[in-house]
Amino acid sequence: MRADAKKNFDHLLTTARDVIAEHGADASLRDVARRADVGLGTLYRHFPTREALLDALLRSTFDELTATADELEKTSSPTDALTTWLRDCVAGATQIRGITPLMMTAMEDPESALHASCVTMRAAGARLLARAQEEGSARKDLDGGDLFALVGALAWLGDLPATAPRVGHLLEVVTSAVLVG
Amino acid sequence: MRADAKKNFDHLLTTARDVIAEHGADASLRDVARRADVGLGTLYRHFPTREALLDALLRSTFDELTATADELEKTSSPTDALTTWLRDCVAGATQIRGITPLMMTAMEDPESALHASCVTMRAAGARLLARAQEEGSARKDLDGGDLFALVGALAWLGDLPATAPRVGHLLEVVTSAVLVG
DNA sequence: AGAATAATCGGAGCAGTGCTCCGAATATAT
DNA sequence: ATATATTCGGAGCACTGCTCCGATTATTCT
Incomplete structure (x- = not known):
């Protein structure tokens, strides 16, 4: 795993934890990506499904x-x-x-x-x-x-x-x- | 209630029963209106909320x-x-x-x-x-x-x-x- | 009957969603 | 420094709930 990839991966996880704590398991994935300062495609590649x-x-x-x-x-x-x-x-x-x-x-x-x-x-x-x-x-x-x-x-x-x-x-x-x- | 209104009301109810039987309680209301041959506005006036x-x-x-x-x-x-x-x-x-x-x-x-x-x-x-x-x-x-x-x-x-x-x-x-x- | 009116209709439009796809950017290896 | 393989990011599609308003129509009144 490339270094930038791992960084995004980790950042996405912690951000997702926050967003999901607020909005529940069906929170907007777009929102997660936005708040992690990451493109939507990046999120979906790391986590292909919810x-x-x-x-x-x-x-x-x-x-x-x-x-x-x-x-x-x-x-x-x-x-x-x-x-x-x-x-x-x-x-x-x-x-x-x-x-x-x-x-x-x-x-x-x-x-x-x-x-x-x-x-x-x-x-x-x-x-x-x-x-x-x-x-x-x-x-x-x-x-x-x-x-x-x-x-x-x-x-x-x-x-x-x-x-x-x-x-x-x-x-x-x-x-x-x-x-x- | 006007005659055409009542007709639509009843038709919407029976159609909704079918659609919801297929797709559950969070079925698409647009779909209900479509299958009832009725505008979306009509559905929302008769039933303001789901x-x-x-x-x-x-x-x-x-x-x-x-x-x-x-x-x-x-x-x-x-x-x-x-x-x-x-x-x-x-x-x-x-x-x-x-x-x-x-x-x-x-x-x-x-x-x-x-x-x-x-x-x-x-x-x-x-x-x-x-x-x-x-x-x-x-x-x-x-x-x-x-x-x-x-x-x-x-x-x-x-x-x-x-x-x-x-x-x-x-x-x-x-x-x-x-x-x- | 015909005209006035009030109720009803239907869908365009807005902001949001999940998910895909691909050209652009970039880290790594040579 | 260059080449290549990964990774990035967001435009785009089809859908959603819901609102709003001009057009249509049933009803009522003269």
Whole structure:
């Protein structure tokens, strides 16, 4: 990668973080380019699709979440591991406003730049769920897809001003539903 | 209302139903006008905002749902009333793809054309919830807003291809969480 | 009937969007 | 210093929501 290219790449990332914090995941990409003092073509070459840009922004969060899952699997009880991971997961997805719909559709679209991250996250959650199920502390009629959907739905509520304040409480409610046999 | 106006009004409504069934709640209004053989100005005069159009489309569904709530309150046990109403509610909101975000934000925006419908629906749900709580069959740490959020979240999952098939099952899970004390 | 009027119509126009494409500029290697 | 391979930047296309107003037409009055 040429030096100027890398400079623009980094600058675009930090600018995108700001703009998206203000306007959500469907912010104007033209606006991002403008505020980064960069041509529109430059942005699109570095990040061919909006998903690619968002994935770059969330990559660290995603990696952290799967790492946390591995950690919890070794150090905590199945129940604790599942509940704290669910909380972290919702918090992570709420990091970027309006990303949940994209994550859900990316789940079924192997072409999406977010696909890989989503699949590994679902797998991480599924492992924690299975462990709790074996122990008998989680409902057995749920799978990783169900868990992912619930987390996505809660994160989606966290994006809306009307429901954001309730999301902590609702997470408890949903968690209790998952854990009660 | 002049005769030609009414003709256009009705024609717009049926056309909008079709277009929105195909492309979801954020379909192109220009497209609706085009397919209704009507000028764009005509559409915007009859329905000044997108919410107004959607409200017109959903008005009957909304009225049905609140009527059903009243009916259930008189005829069924608190538990049955709540569970069947939740099911009907999710089904109703899934009627029009992509309407859940609009409903949630309309909840807090008195200017929105959907505001009134949403508020009365929340109230209807709140009554059924309160009845079940008095009986002791529903969690007491929930209010109408929580219930509305849960229904909205489930309806949102119903809009996404990836999660739509699971929504029936997840409704059961959530319902069990609401009902277990 | 015919004319006056008020309501209705339709689309041009503005500012914005996502995304593509390619000539111009430039960093790097020779 | 020159050659080449990358990178840049924005014009351009097709679309969007929404406004505004001259032309058209249904209705009413004489």
